[in-house]
Amino acid sequence: MDSKKSDETKNRSLTDQLTRCACCPRKCQVNRLEGKTGFCGVGADVQVSHVGLHFGEEPPISGTKGSGTIFFSGCNLRCVFCQNHQISQEFKKGRTQTLTSNQLALEMLRLQDKGAHNINFVSPSHVIFQMAEAILLAREKGLSLPVVYNSGGYDSVDALRQIHGLVDIYLPDIKYLDNELGKRFSGVEDYADIVPGVLMEMLDQVGHLKTDEDGIAMGGLLVRHLVLPGCLDNSQKCLRFLAGLSSNIHVSLMSQYSPQYKACNYPEINRTLTAEEYDEIQNYALDLGLENAFVQELESYDHYLPDFERESPFTTDLSVPGVSAPGEGSKKGKRHKALV
Numbered sequence: 001m002d003s004k005k006s007d008e009t010k011n012r013s014l015t016d017q018l019t020r021c022a023c024c025p026r027k028c029q030v031n032r033l034e035g036k037t038g039f040c041g042v043g044a045d046v047q048v049s050h051v052g053l054h055f056g057e058e059p060p061i062s063g064t065k066g067s068g069t070i071f072f073s074g075c076n077l078r079c080v081f082c083q084n085h086q087i088s089q090e091f092k093k094g095r096t097q098t099l100t101s102n103q104l105a106l107e108m109l110r111l112q113d114k115g116a117h118n119i120n121f122v123s124p125s126h127v128i129f130q131m132a133e134a135i136l137l138a139r140e141k142g143l144s145l146p147v148v149y150n151s152g153g154y155d156s157v158d159a160l161r162q163i164h165g166l167v168d169i170y171l172p173d174i175k176y177l178d179n180e181l182g183k184r185f186s187g188v189e190d191y192a193d194i195v196p197g198v199l200m201e202m203l204d205q206v207g208h209l210k211t212d213e214d215g216i217a218m219g220g221l222l223v224r225h226l227v228l229p230g231c232l233d234n235s236q237k238c239l240r241f242l243a244g245l246s247s248n249i250h251v252s253l254m255s256q257y258s259p260q261y262k263a264c265n266y267p268e269i270n271r272t273l274t275a276e277e278y279d280e281i282q283n284y285a286l287d288l289g290l291e292n293a294f295v296q297e298l299e300s301y302d303h304y305l306p307d308f309e310r311e312s313p314f315t316t317d318l319s320v321p322g323v324s325a326p327g328e329g330s331k332k333g334k335r336h337k338a339l340v
C-alpha cells in the first residue's frame, strides 16, 4: 500500500469511530457523526476558540518566534479552577468557530507561514481523530512543523496508539495521582488510574524531549504539573511517579495557580500558592533527581490569565492574535526558567 493510500485508510477509519465515541476515557458511546454530543459537548466538526502565536509556553515550545496555538473549544474534564473556562466549559456562550478538518489544516498552514516554531493543539483529547485527520491533510499540503499535543492528561491510550506517528511533541498535564482530588476538582472518577498509562504511552511513542541547536523542541515528551495550594502530597506523588518513569524526563512545574472560575467555592484551594509551598516542591523534584525541570516565577499567576472575550486573549507580550492579523513574533514570554 503506498503511503498516500495508507493515510487515506487511516484517516477514514479514525473518524468512523465517532459513531460510537470512545475518543477519551469517558467512553460516552454517542454517535457524533449524527450530531449527538457526549460529556465534552462537541460533535463531529471541531470548534476552535482561538488561533495565534503564543509566547507563554515553556522556552523550547515558544522559542523566539512563538508557538502556533490552536485552542479547541470544549473539554473532557470539568476543572473548577480552569483558567480557560470560557472556552472549555462555557464555549456555547462565547465566540467559537466550527471548522472542518480541511479548514483546520489551512489554519495550521497559516501559522506555519507566520513563522511559528510548531503547531500546538490545546485541549485535543475530545477531538483527537479530527485533529489527526487535519494533520494528515496539512502534511499533504506542505506542513513541515512539529505538532504538539497539549492535553490535560485524561486521554485514551487506544486513541493515542491509533494516531502514533502524527504527533511529535506530547505536552500533557499530570494533575493528580489521587482520585478524590480528581473527583472534587475536575469532575472525573478515575484520573489517577488513567494518567500513568497515558504518560507511559506518550514516552514510548516520542521519547524524551529533543531540542535543536537553538533550544527549540523538535520532538519528545514534556509533562506539566500545576502545583495546587495545600495539595503538596499530591504533587509529591506525581513527581515520584515521573521520576520512576525516568529521572531524565522533562517536567514543567507550574506555580501559576490562582482561584479562578468556581474555585472560590472550594475553601482549601481559594488562594494562590505560597513561596514556601513552591520551594518545597522544587526541592522535592531536585531530591528525586528530576533535573530537567522548568519552574515559573511565583508572582506570574496573573500574567498567564487569558480572556477569550478579547481579540487577543493573553497579555500583549504573550500573544499575537489571529493568524489572519498581521503581527510578528519578536517577543518572548520570560516567566519560565530551568530548575538547575
Ligand code: SF4
Binding pocket: 021, 022, 023, 024, 025, 026, 027, 028, 029, 030, 037, 038, 039, 040, 041, 042, 076, 125, 126, 127
Ligand atoms: S470525546 Fe466527548 S463524546 Fe467522546 S467519549 Fe470523550 S467526552 Fe464522550
